[in-house]
Each structure stands twice: as C-alpha cells, then as structure tokens.
Amino acid sequence: MDKLPEISPTSLSFPQDPLVEEPVVTEIIANDFDSAMMLRCLELAAMALGQTSPNPLVGAVVVQNGEVVGEGFHPRAGEPHAEVFALKAAGERARGSTIYVSLEPCNHYGRTPPCSEALINAGVSKVVVGMVDPNPLVAGGGMARLRAAGIEVVVGVEEAACRRLNEGFIHRILYQRPLGILKYAMTLDGKIATTSGHSTWVTNQDARTEVHRLRAACDAVVVGGNTVIQDNPYLTSHNSNAHNPLRVVMSRSLNLPEQARLWDTREAPTLVFTEVGSSQTFQNMLREKGVEVLEFRSLTPEQVMTHLYERGFCSVLWECGGILAANAIAQGAVQKIMAFIAPKIIGGNHAPTPVGDLGLTSMTQALPLERVSWRIVGSDCLVEGYLPSVIK
Numbered sequence: 233m234d235k236l237p238e239i240s241p242t243s244l245s246f247p248q249d250p251l252v253e254e255p256v257v258t259e260i261i262a263n264d265f266d267s268a269m270m271l272r273c274l275e276l277a278a279m280a281l282g283q284t285s286p287n288p289l290v291g292a293v294v295v296q297n298g299e300v301v302g303e304g305f306h307p308r309a310g311e312p313h314a315e316v317f318a319l320k321a322a323g324e325r326a327r328g329s330t331i332y333v334s335l336e337p338c339n340h341y342g343r344t345p346p347c348s349e350a351l352i353n354a355g356v357s358k359v360v361v362g363m364v365d366p367n368p369l370v371a372g373g374g375m376a377r378l379r380a381a382g383i384e385v386v387v388g389v390e391e392a393a394c395r396r397l398n399e400g401f402i403h404r405i406l407y408q409r410p411l412g413i414l415k416y417a418m419t420l421d422g423k424i425a426t427t428s429g430h431s432t433w434v435t436n437q438d439a440r441t442e443v444h445r446l447r448a449a450c451d452a453v454v455v456g457g458n459t460v461i462q463d464n465p466y467l468t469s470h471n472s473n474a475h476n477p478l479r480v481v482m483s484r485s486l487n488l489p490e491q492a493r494l495w496d497t498r499e500a501p502t503l504v505f506t507e508v509g510s511s512q513t514f515q516n517m518l519r520e521k522g523v524e525v526l527e528f529r530s531l532t533p534e535q536v537m538t539h540l541y542e543r544g545f546c547s548v549l550w551e552c553g554g555i556l557a558a559n560a561i562a563q564g565a566v567q568k569i570m571a572f573i574a575p576k577i578i579g580g581n582h583a584p585t586p587v588g589d590l591g592l593t594s595m596t597q598a599l600p601l602e603r604v605s606w607r608i609v610g611s612d613c614l615v616e617g618y619l620p621s622v623i624k
C-alpha cells in the first residue's frame with residue numbers, strides 16, 4: 233500500500249455518554265486513509281457475520297509507516313479479540329505502529345485478558361477507534377487506559393458504519409433484549425399474498441438474495457405456524473459458506489404438518505415454541521427429528537425475545553405473517569422494519585397485509601419510522617427504518 237501523508241485528525245472530545253443510540257462523536261476530521269483503514273476493519277469484522285453473539289463483530293488493522301502489517305477479526309465469543317489477532321500478525325512491526333479497530337479496545341478480564349494491556353505491551357503509538365464500546369464493562373475505560381499509558385487515541389472514524397454493523401450488539405447491551413427486525417415483502421398495493429394465501433414470489437431474485445444475506449447476519453429467524461403451513465420455508469441463508477440462523481417457530485397448538493422443511497435439521501437447527509397442553513406425540517416426533525421444543529404456559533413474542541436474549545442472541549429476524557407481526561410490534565419485540573416493495577398489484581379486500589390490527593383508531597396514532605432509508609434492489613424497493621423507542 234502507498235505511504236500516505238500523515239494528517240492528524242484534530243483532537244476529539246471524549247463522548248459524554250456512550251450509552252446513546254445515535255452517533256456520539258461529531259467533531260472529527262478523519263482523512264481518507266483513516267476512513268479506508270476503518271472500512272477495512274469492518275470488512276474483516278464482517279467475515280464472522282452471525283457468529284460472534286453475544287459478542288460484537290470487530291476488525292483491526294495494524295499500520296506501520298503507511299503500510300498494513302497485520303490484520304485480524306474476532307471470530308466468535310470466547311476466542312481472542314480482533315486486536316490480538318492483528319497484533320500477532322504484525323509481530324515486532326506493531327512497535328510504534330498505528331492500530332485501527334472498529335470498536336474501543338476492552339479493558340476488562342472477561343473470557344480473554346484486556347486488549348488495552350496487549351496494545352500497551354506491543355508498544356503501539358496510536359489507536360484509531362471506530363466507536364465507543366457501549367458495554368458498561370468497557371464504556372470509555374479502554375481508551376482512558378490507553379491514554380494513561382501515553383498512547384494517542386482517536387475515536388469516531390466511520391462511526392456510523394461501525395454502529396450499523398453492530399446495531400444488534402448495541403441494542404442487546406442497552407436494552408437487555410436482541411434487536412428485533414421485522415422483514416416483509418409486499419406488493420405496491422400492500423399485500424403479502426393472494427386472498428388464497430399464495431405468496432411465492434412477491435419480490436425479485438435480487439431481493440431474495442438480500443434476504444438470504446440478512447439471515448446470515450441474524451442469530452434467529454422467527455415465523456408462526458401459519459407460515460410453516462402456507463410457505464413450507466427453509467429460512468436458511470442458502471449459502472454453504474455463510475452462517476445459518478436458528479429457525480424458530482411459534483405455534484400454540486402444534487397443529488402443523490408432519491413433514492416440513494424446517495423439521496429437517498441437518499442444514500440448520502430449529503426451535504419450536506409451543507404452549508403447555510399441545511400434542512405430546514407431535515412434540516416427541518419433532519424431538520426425534522432433532523428439533524428443540526420448548527413449552528410456555530402462555531406463548532408471546534416478548535417471552536420469545538427474553539428467551540433468545542438469555543441464549544446470547546443479538547439480532548432476531550421476524551419473517552412472520554401479519555397477525556404475529558402486529559403482536560411482536562405491540563409487545564416491543566420489533567425495533568427495525570425492512571420492507572421490500574415489489575411493483576405488482578394483487579388487489580382484493582381480504583388479501584393479507586404485512587401488519588395486522590394494532591388497534592389504532594386515528595392516523596395520528598400511526599407509528600412513524602425514524603432514520604428511514606430507501607434503496608433499489610433489482611426491480612424492487614427496500615425501505616428500512618426504526619420504530620420510535622417509546623414503543624418498548
């Protein structure tokens with residue numbers, strides 16, 4: 233890599249409150265080289281997409297005299313952090329170097345020793361951080377420790393992109409729940425299926441590929457029993473090199489087909505949540521096929537999210553029908569919406585829509601999305617946005 237002129241970003245104010253959802257650092261003049269290195273960190277971090285929960289995705293790059301001398305990423309919880317791999321790859325060339333890391337280095341003894349100490353011992357001169365770690369065990373402490381050791385620390389380079397990659401981790405840490413993402417595909421007239429329930433395929437192939445990537449990035453994907461009956465989905469990432477989410481079915485009655493793609497657990501695991509009193513014979517049949525079955529006295533989206541949090545999950549994709557989607561929204565199990573809109577018309581007063589009854593009586597009660605973006609995916613449009621945090 234070409235050596236680039238040293239342009240030192242102006243000094244940065246330390247964020248007052250790292251526990252906020254919006255970017256916290258605004259005063260930063262990052263040069264193109266810093267941005268490029270941080271984007272490389274994110275590229276490295278994403279190599280472990282879907283595999284690090286409850287830990288974050290983190291990448292690190294060591295630069296000596298404008299040249300990359302070591303790279304690393306965090307492969308999964310319990311294994312060394314990104315910085316450790318990058319320092320190891322750099323070896324002696326880490327001394328006097330600048331290390332870029334997409335998340336603030338940790339300063340605690342967890343499953344692994346603190347990265348702050350590893351950086352100090354390796355003799356790095358400067359640490360460029362993408363975002364402050366919202367984890368209260370770290371939350372600024374890592375940067376403070378580095379500064380106390382005389383290391384120059386810069387924070388906030390490509391911060392928005394760093395936060396986006398770890399939005400599930402951030403949500404988990406702040407709210408003690410996984411981030412819930414409701415994804416649906418609808419026609420231009422707002423239908424997700426025909427009146428008879430046929431729904432394949434609303435969107436084009438590019439949009440479907442996008443959904444497969446989304447599944448690879450999530451820890452679980454949830455559907456209701458009706459989706460199993462109507463669509464018989466795989467719910468996998470359809471990519472043998474990518475992670476598959478835990479496939480979760482919510483079914484009170486277990487009134488489900490004996491043969492379904494989700495009951496084949498060779499490719500990806502399946503978990504069925506049901507209520508006490510549903511058929512034990514059906515439960516046993518599922519267990520024999522390797523499906524995990526858990527009974528609740530009363531099955532709700534909130535309980536499902538609590539359980540998935542306890543399992544260490546950061547992000548949960550809801551790919552369910554309208555009734556379950558409305559319940560999930562009403563119970564605060566959904567924070568993000570991803571709506572694919574296909575330029576097609578189905579028509580019909582009774583063709584199903586993506587979100588069932590929320591009990592609203594006036595347009596003033598409509599839930600406005602925040603931080604909305606619109607993107608063309610093949611011949612469809614993807615609208616993404618976040619529900620206001622008051623719904624919780």
Ligand SMILES: Nc1c(N[C@@H]2O[C@H](COP(=O)(O)O)[C@@H](O)[C@H]2O)[nH]c(=O)[nH]c1=O
Pocket residue numbers: 286287288289290291305306309310311312313314315335336337338341342343344345347365367370
């Ligand atoms: N840099 C960085 C992390 N930094 C911090 O360490 C915490 C996990 O600590 P531990 O349980 O010891 O692995 C995690 O929640 C985050 O706050 N974690 C990671 O898994 N990978 C990394 O590259």
Ligand SMILES: [Zn+2]
Pocket residue numbers: 313314315337338339345346347348
């Ligand atoms: Zn660490």
